[in-house]
Amino acid sequence: MEKIETFVGGMIILFSAVVSYFLMRRDKREGKQKSAKLPLPPxxxxxxxxxxxxxxxxxxxxxxxxSKQKRYGEIFKTHILGCACVMLTSPEAARFVLxxxxxxxxxxxxxxxxxxxxPSALFFHQGEYHLRLRKLVQCSLSPDSIRNIVQGIEDIVASILDSWAAQKDTVINTFDEMKKLSFDVGILSIFGQLEAHYKEKLKKNYCIVTKGYNSFPTMIPGTTYKNAFLARKRLSKILSEIISERKEKKLGGKDLLGSLLNSKDEKGEILTDDQIADNMIGVLFAAQDTTASIMTWTLKYLHDxxxxxxxxxxxxxxxxxxNNGGTRPLSWSQTRNHMPTTNKVVLESLRMASIISFTFREAVADVEYKGYLIPKGWKVxxxxxxxxxNPEFFKDPQKFDPSRFEVAPKPNTFVPFGSGLHACPGNELAKLEILVMIHHLVTKFRWEVVGSQSGIQYGPFPIPLHGLPARFWKESSS
Incomplete structure (x- = not known):
């Protein structure tokens, strides 16, 4: 089956390459016609x-x-993944687009x-629908909402750290374990307290779906993408059951599901179950791997x-x-006001790792930027x-230096969660999760990285090599 999938994948690449060749010829031809007035970027x-x-x-x-930026400057063109693209590397250009x-x-x-x-997830849309869904998601993930789940996040973190310590002599894949943590925090923020059997069903099937995100999109039975597609159908059924139960019991709640269920537009129309399900899966997609990646990098930077x-x-x-030796729970105010050094470590980790290295947009019309043409249909x-x-904005940028955030960065130079209407609405939840994890880790545990401590792999987000293999143990037993 793997050979068939590889063959099919190769055929897809070949087909895409042929199509992209003709598209590129068309784009170049159209670009030449339009460049009578404006040139394309270098x-x-x-x-x-x-x-x-x-x-x-x-x-x-x-x-x-x-290397492209060094050769061509802050704006340049290329052709990757079958698409004519314009790359932008300045804060002003990013703000212009976003x-x-x-x-x-x-x-x-x-x-x-x-x-x-x-298809109904908010980040696939623009206009009124996007604004409506974004407002709902932002509200459920705002500081006013997530301050109520600090203790719930603590419970999740404490449980998973204890499970690591119980395997003191076992090397664990830190990134994989952080994904489990982020998944559970995502479930908490979406559903509040969810019954264990539902949580396990969701976790089992969502794990299969995640493997399909970056696989070849073939529907041949047994392939990674086909398995993911079937798992996504099962997720819809599970979520439909949860939604039906919540409706029957007429339960409200400040979690995301409660916000989506209670929403009505100006015409009094409610969201469909499919729209609700798509947006819950969208939140999990946006939160799990990215937060797990940055937590893994933070552990590495502290270890180093x-x-x-x-x-x-x-x-x-x-x-x-x-908190009386940890017998009282963390409070929201403590994470905001009593952890200045740790907060700067988180910010510097976000800058150094730059988990979201870039974002895709598509020009819906011909656009002029600094004397260059960005043609309609090109990716940006x-x-x-x-x-x-960029050393112009961050001195010695390859050095991990949290003290640089003692002064606020220049406007638009620090955008780890994106910018504009499509910026990540869960940024406060992500930072809270990281702070709670660090608090419990450094006050109760020790760890050592095993094997190579350098190198990066992409899957697709950057993570330390091999997911940062490490051993963890309780500090009192060291």
């Missing part, structure tokens, strides 16, 4: 058929983007990924800097003692990592 469209996709994926993708002229650039995702998440780790430990021990990619690692 850059290379690469080889016929495949553009520069091989150059992108035969090396660290960041090297590809940084904020000031956002109506000219629509979010774009592969159709195969949209099918697995659900013993002096910084001791500073964070001292700060968290002080909070621990305020603001490169967040290039901005975060």
């Amino acid at each position: 850059g290379s469209m690469g080889w016929p058929y495949i553009g520069e996709s091989l150059q992108l994926y035969s090396q660290d993708p960041n090297l590809f983007f940084f 904020v000031t002229k956002a109506h000219l650039f629509k979010p774009t995702y592969p159709k195969c990924k949209e099918n697995l998440i659900g 800097d013993p002096k910084l780790l001791e500073l964070v430990k001292a700060e968290q021990k002080a909070v621990y003692e305020l 990619m603001p490169l967040f990592r290039n901005i975060h690692h």
Whole structure:
């Protein structure tokens, strides 16, 4: 079956390459016609058929983007993944696309990924529907809402850390374990307290779906994508059961499901069950891997800097003692006001790791930017990592230095959660989750990284090599 899937995948790539070749010829022809007035940005469209996709994926993708920026400047064109693209590497350009002229650039995702998440998820849309759903999601993930689940997040973190410590002599994949943590926190924020059998069904099937996000989109039985597609159907049925129960019991709640169920538009119309399900899956998709990635990187950065780790430990021990040796739960105000050093560590981790290295948009009309033409239909990619690692904005950008956040970054130079109407609405929940995890880890546990402590892998988000293999144990037993 793997050979069949590989063959089919190869045929898909070949077909895509042929199609992209003709599209590229058309785009170049149209570009030449339009460039009588405005030139296209500088850059290379690469080889016929495949553009520069091989150059992108035969090396660290960041090297590809940084070398292009060095050669062509803050705006350049290329052709990757079957698409003519314009790359933008300045804060002003990112703001132009994501904020000031956002109506000219629509979010774009592969159709195969949209099918697995659900076509009604808010980040596939613009206009009134998007604004309505975004308001609902933002409300359920706002500080006023998530301050009520701090103790619930603590319980999840404490449980998973104890499970690691119980395997003291076992090397664990830190990233995989952080995904479990983020999934449980996502479930808490969406459903509040959910019955265990529902949680296990959701976890089992969602795990299969996640494997399909970046697989070849073939519907041949037994392939990764087909399995993910079937698991997504099962998720719909499970979510439908949960929604029906909540409706029957007429339960409200400040969680996301409660907000979606209680929503009515100006005409008094409610959301359909499919719309509700798609947006719950969308929140899990947006939250799990990204938050797990940044938590894994934060552990690595602390492990690699013993002096910084001791500073964070001292700060968290002080909070621990305020809570009577950990017998009282953390409070929202403590995470906001009593963890200044730890908060700067989180911000610097977000900058260094730049989990969301770029975002995709598509020009819905011909757009002029700084004398260049961005043709309608071309993909536009603001490169967040290039901005975060630009020495003009962050001195010695390859150095992990939380003290740089003692002063606020220049406007639009620090955008780890995106910007504009499509910025991540769950940023406060993600930061809270990271702070709670750090608090419990450094006050009660110790850990050591096993094997190589350098290297990055992409899947598709950057994570430490092999998911950061490590051992964990309770500090009192060391």
